[in-house]
Amino acid sequence: MNSMYVQGNSFLHQLDPRTKILFVFSIILFVFLFYDPMFQFLVTVSLLPIVFLSGLTTPYLKTVKFMFLLVFLIITVHGLYNPMGDVTKVTWQLTENLSFKHDALIYGAVMSFRILSIGTATLLFVMSTHPSDLANALVKWKVPHAVAFMILSTFQLIPIIGREAKVIMEAQQARCLDVKANMIQRVKHLIPLFAPLFITSFMRVHQMSQVLECRGFSSTGPKTSLREMTIGFRDYAFLTAIALFALAAITLRAVVGGTLLPITDFVLMSALIGIWIVCSIYFFDFLWKSVRKKVV
C-alpha cells in the first residue's frame, strides 16, 4: 500500500530501524521535558536539516499540511479563549473583549511545537523505513514474530481489500443500488456493500491461514529473514549523539527547570504569527491548486 516510505540512500535511510525508533522516542522525551516554546521550536527547526539531507523535503511538506491546521487551531483558540493561568496578563488586545492572553499563548505555543516536532520525527522515521524492515526490527526486539507479521501483512492487505471494495461497489450498483438515494436508503445500502466485503475477506483469511500452515508458520524455533540488518558504526554514532543530547537535556531540566528563558510577549507573538503565515501559505496553495483544477 502507499505506506509513506520514500526510497532513498541517505544517512537516515541506512540507519537501523531500531536506531530510528529510539530517535523518535528521544524527541518525544525532549519536548515533554520542558515547558518552553523556544525550546520546542528549536527542536522542530533542528529536525528540518535532517529532512532536507534525507531528500524528503517535498513529501514532507505535502504531509505536514494537516498538522498545521491542528496547530493553527490550537494556538489561536487556546490563546484567545483558554482561561488558564493569569487572565489579566494580555499579550495582544484585539477588540474590547477579545485578546490573546500570555499564559494561554504559552500553552498553545508549547502544544503546537510539541505536535510539530513529534510529527516531524515520526514522518522522518516512516518515510525512511521500509515496512519490512520495521517488522524485522520488531522481531529483533523480541516482539513475537506473529505480531511483526501481522503488521507487515496489513500493509499488503489494505490495497487488496481496497480493490475488492471497489469491485463490490460496482457489482452492487450493477444491481441497481442507488448511491444517490435518500439518507435512510443509503444507510441501508451499508449492508449490501459491507457484507460481501466481510465475507470475501473471511474467505481470504481462511485461505491465508492455510497457506501459513503449509509454509510452516506455526513451527517453533528461530525464524530467519530475507532482509538482514545489522547495527553498524553509523548507528552507534547516531545513538551516542542522541544519548549526549538526552543527558544534556535531563541535566538542564534538573538544574534550570521546565522553563529555560523568560518567555517574552515577542516570542509568543512570533510563534502565533509564524504559524499563521505558514498556514496561510498552505491555504493559498490549496486555493490556487483547486482554482487551477477547475479551469483546466
Next chain:
Amino acid sequence: MKNKLSTLVVAMIPAGIALNWVANSIVEMLKLPLFLNNIGNVLNAIVLGPWWGVATAVLTNLVIGLTTRWTIIPFALVGAVVALLGYWFFKKGFFKSIPKVIAAGAITGVIASALGSAVAVYVFGGFAGAGVDILTAGLVAMGNSIAVSNLIANFPGTFLDKILTFWVVFSILRIFPVRFLPNAKKIQEGLGMNKGKKKDDKAA
C-alpha cells in the same frame, strides 16, 4: 491458541485492520457522515475474542498513525474500549434484536464520545487534527469551555457512528455463512439465531 497465536488469528487481525481502513471509502461513496472505522475491532472482538479486538484496535491506529496521521495513535484507546464493549454487549445478549443492538450502540457511542474528548483534551488541547476541529473552535468562540466544545462537536457523529457500527456488524453476522466462522455455534447463540431456526421449522 493460548500459548501460540493460531494462524487464523494472525490472518484475521490484518483483515480487521484493513476493513477498518476500507470502511472509509465505502462511507465516502455513500456520502454518509460516518467513519465506521471500528467495524473490524467489533467484528474481531466477537469472532476471535475481546483481546483480539483490542489488538486489532491498537494495531489499526498504529498502522494509520505510521502512514497517514500520527495524531490518531492516542485514540487507539477509544477503539479498544469500543471493541471490549462490543464483546461485552454480545456476551450479555444485546445482539439478539435490532432495538437491543441500537441500545448497545448508543451506550457505546456515549462512552466512546466522552473518552474521545478526554483523549483530545489531554493530548492535543481539545483538538484531534480532523475537520470537526473547526466546529470545536467555533463552539469555544461562542463561550464554551474547550472540553465541552469538543464533546458537543464530536458527540453526534460518534454517537451515530457507533450505533451503525454495531448494526452493521450485527446484520452481517446474521447472514454470515456459518462454515466460515471458527466458533459458529457460540456466535449464533449470541445472535439468538438458533431459536429463530426452530420457529421456522415449526412453521414449515
Next chain:
Amino acid sequence: MSAFLRVENLTHIYPGKIKALESINLEIGEGEVVAVLGRNGSGKTTLVKHFNGLLKPTKGNVWIGDMNAKKHSVAKLSAKVGYVFQNSNHQTFLPSVEQELRYGCENIGLDEETIQERVERVTELFQLEDILETNPFDLNSTQRKEVGMASILAIEPKVIVLDEPTTGQDHAGSERIKEVITMLKEQGHIVILVTHDMQLVGELDCRVVVISNGKKLADGAAREVFKDKAMLKEASLEPPQVMTLAEQLTSFGVNDHVLTVEEMIKEYKRVKKLDINKQLQTS
C-alpha cells in the same frame, strides 16, 4: 432505425493520463451476441464498463436506446444494461438464493407480483428450484455464479454484459451458460461477452470485436475475424483450436471455414467419404 447500443468516438483516459480507450466506434443491434476479445489490460473491460455507466467517457458518447450514458446514474442504467461480474462473491450478501434473486428487482421498485413472476422465470431458466432457500455461500462456485447471473437477468435488462462467464465453471455450467446466451439472443436481447474462452466464442458463432491497446482492431463475424492471422498476432489472440486444426488439414481437403467441433466432425466425415470414394474409384 439506429442500433440500440451505440458507442461514438469513445475515448477514456484514466487519472494519471493513461489512455485506456481511443476513438472507439461500435453499434450493436437487438438480438446480437458480441464477444469482446483482447489480452488482459487491452481495454475491453474499460469499454464495457461504459455501457452501464460505471465509467464515464472522457470524450465521445455511449447511447443506450435514447439514454446518453454520460447523463444517467449506474443504478438507472443498470435497469437497461445488466452487468454480470466475474466473481459473484462480490455481490452476494443475502441469506437465501431467493432473496438474492429479488434484490435487483426490489431496487428498481417493481411490485410484488412482477417480482415473483420474474424470480420464477429465472429460477426455471437456471433450474434453481431446489436451492431457493439455501445460503448462496453454501453452494458450489458454478451454482453461485448462476445465481449471480440469474439475479441480473431477473431485472430483465435489454443488454446483458457477461464478464468471463465460463471462467471457473464446470462443463455442465458452461453448457448452460451457452444455452442461456442463445435463448437471450432469440428473445431479442443484446448479449456482450468479455472472455478469453475462444471455444465458447466459436461455438456461439457470434460477432467478435477485438481490442488491443485501447483501439478497435477488428469487428465482424468470428469466422472471418479469426482468419486474419496478422491482426490476431498483434492482439495476442489464438483462434479456437478446431479452427487451427482445420487450417492445418487443408492439404487433406478439409475446408478451413470450420469454427465449431460439430462442423469439424461433419467436415471430417465429408473428407473421409471423398477419400473412400477416391480409393474405390482407383481400385
